[in-house]
Amino acid sequence: MDVQFLKDYLSDLYYTGKTNDKQHRYQPEVVRKYVRVVGILDAVSRMEDLFRFNSLNFEAIGNEEYSVRIDYHYRLIFQMDSKPGETVLTICKLEDITNHYKA
Secondary structure: OEEEEOOHHHHHHHHHOOOOOHHHOOOHHHHHHHHHHHHHHHHOOOHHHHHHOHHHOOEEEEOOEEEEEOOOOEEEEEEEEEOOOOOOOEEEEEEEEEEOOOO
16 A cells, blocks of 8 residues: 555654654654554555454544554554555555543
């Protein structure tokens, strides 16, 4: 899939492992797992391939929004669009990292 970052802090975390945004600072282990999950999203060619990775807990959460598990506490929220006329190109737009169990 073609991965696009909708927020700057997501791109910063992926490419540099840190961000200047004080609101979005995570432990190094969470950042390492985030980079691994984005790598998986980038490597697969279609949405159905994500079901092979049981640890991701891939699920639809809303109107064309999906999520995968980063770790026990955090999930990565994203959108997917397929380009008409293209054979397998799917654009994955990363939206946010959320604390799944935070009340």
